[in-house]
Amino acid sequence: LxxxxxxxxxxxxxxxxxxxxxxxxxxxxxxxxxxxxxxxxxxxxxxxxxxxxxxxxxxxxxxxxxxxxxxxxxxxYPASVVKLFYLVMAHHLLEEGKIKETNELRRAMKDMIVDSSNDATGYVLDVITGTTSGPELTGAELKKWEDRRNSVNRYFAGLGFAGINTSQKTYCEGPYGREQMFRGAKGENRNKMxxxxxxxxxxxxxxxxxxxxxxxxxxxxxxxxxxxxxxxxxxxxxxxxxxxxxxxxxxxxxxxxxxxxxxxxxxxxxxxxxxxxxxxxxxxxxxxxxxxxxxxxxxxxxxxxxx
Structure with a gap:
């Protein structure tokens, strides 16, 4: 195929x-x-x-x-269409040897696109940005986390994509902890396409x-x-x-x-x-x-x- x-x-x-x-x-x-x-x-x-x-x-x-x-x-707000961008970013990092191709990553990429799984998307975004969800962060810790999460935006900006934000997970319900801090209480930093x-x-x-x-x-x-x-x-x-x-x-x-x-x-x-x-x-x-x-x-x- x-x-x-x-x-x-x-x-x-x-x-x-x-x-x-x-x-x-x-x-x-x-x-x-x-x-x-x-x-x-x-x-x-x-x-x-x-x-x-x-x-x-x-x-x-x-x-x-x-x-x-x-x-x-x-x-x-793009909803699950943003997953296209996470898929491309994952393949870019795999091609560059910056992340490892594992059975679990392949499974998550498939489920993210074929079934539009939000759980799979969260895993893929964790892998490609080196971030994880969890309790609130402050100060330098939060800035470092946000910088890593924004790596997807930097990649696509470097390719000439404008007017988009590709940095948030997709949810069935909503974000908590550091994810909510990053997204904003009113969704100020939510995904945009x-x-x-x-x-x-x-x-x-x-x-x-x-x-x-x-x-x-x-x-x-x-x-x-x-x-x-x-x-x-x-x-x-x-x-x-x-x-x-x-x-x-x-x-x-x-x-x-x-x-x-x-x-x-x-x-x-x-x-x-x-x-x-x-x-x-x-x-x-x-x-x-x-x-x-x-x-x-x-x-x-x-x-x-x-x-």
């Missing part, structure tokens, strides 16, 4: 994929249409522009990727540019979703988000995130007509409206199917 994914990432051309996507008028109109459809369909639910963010990157021509977005630079940043990272994974082609392929193996059949779980990452809008013959790799106030999906899609693209959709304050993301996706997929 890894070998096949590496070959897939390199098959489009002997030239390496471009590291930056250019804005495109036609693609922007497609995103605008998806935005209008979603806002109109859920208008009676008081779904407004401030509750939606979308970024689309067309990777069909990997040497000339194109991008469009709606509120793509807006900082939003833009759909532009997420789309960029997922496009780098999909095109073999995240860490190394081999490690990108390993990540893609964890992100692969089978959206065929049905699921009784409305939060199933294969069937409860972008996958709802896909028809047989398409392929999906994704990482979703959801809380009581957010519902997001970051998806890389390959269509039967040869179109390859990343679609990241964030929604806020309408977490129970499970058809918003598929509504956006249907418009995008329809437009990309006509290429």
């Amino acid at each position: 890894v070998c096949a994914l590496v070959a897939q990432a390199q098959s489009a051309s002997s030239k390496p994929p471009s590291s930056s996507a250019q804005t495109d008028t036609a693609l922007q109109e497609l995103v605008n249409r998806a935005t209008r459809d979603a806002l109109s369909k859920f208008e009676d639910k008081n779904f407004q522009e401030g509750n939606l963010a979308i970024t689309l990157i067309d990777l069909t021509d990997q040497q000339h990727p194109r991008q469009a977005s709606f509120r793509g630079g807006e900082g939003i 833009t759909t532009d940043a997420v789309a960029r990272l997922l496009s780098e994974i999909a095109t073999g540019r995240a860490v190394t082609p081999e490690r990108s392929a390993m990540m893609m193996g964890l992100l692969k979703r089978d959206f065929s059949g049905k699921s009784s779980d409305a939060d199933d990452q294969s069937h409860g988000f972008t996958g709802i809008a896909l028809e047989p013959g398409a392929r999906l790799w994704s990482k979703a995130g959801w809380t009581s106030t957010t519902r997001h999906d970051a998806a890389y899609i390959e269509l039967p007509n040869g179109a390859h693209f990343v679609l990241v959709t964030f929604t806020t304050d309408h977490a129970n409206e499970r058809d918003i993301i598929p509504t956006v996706a249907r418009v995008i997929i329809n437009g990309m199917s006509k290429k």
Whole structure:
């Protein structure tokens, strides 16, 4: 599987994929249409522009990727989508030999992405930052702990990612002790993402540019979703988000995130007509409206199917 994914990432051309996507008028109109459809369909639910963010990157021509977005630079709590960043950071440190590859780390990375386990995510973040949860800290001890935890932010800032915060664990209930001190009583330092940043990272994974082609392929193996059949779980990452809008013959790799106030999906899609693209959709304050993301996706997929 890894070998096949590496070959897939390199098959489009002997030239390496471009590291930056250019804005495109036609693609922007497609995103605008998806935005209008979603806002109109859920208008009676008081779904407004401030509750939606979308970024689309067309990777069909990997040497000339194109991008469009709606509120793509807006900082939003990412829920479990942040786990993509922790996955890449872990592979970076493994590649550099700065952390050890163990069966337990492999198990946690898999559960973090495949099942979106918060416990697994906490373990991975501990390993990649050299920090652990526990009682409150003060003074120099706290500063040292915070500096280590912010190493993920420094790594991605060095790669040119802006407007994001990737330093907090994900929880079923909430943080305590030093974790609460670091996050802030009102969530002042909670995780933050833009759909532009997420789309960029997922496009780098999909095109073999995240860490190394081999490690990108390993990540893609964890992100692969089978959206065929049905699921009784409305939060199933294969069937409860972008996958709802896909028809047989398409392929999906994704990482979703959801809380009581957010519902997001970051998806890389390959269509039967040869179109390859990343679609990241964030929604806020309408977490129970499970058809918003598929509504956006249907418009995008329809437009990309006509290429």
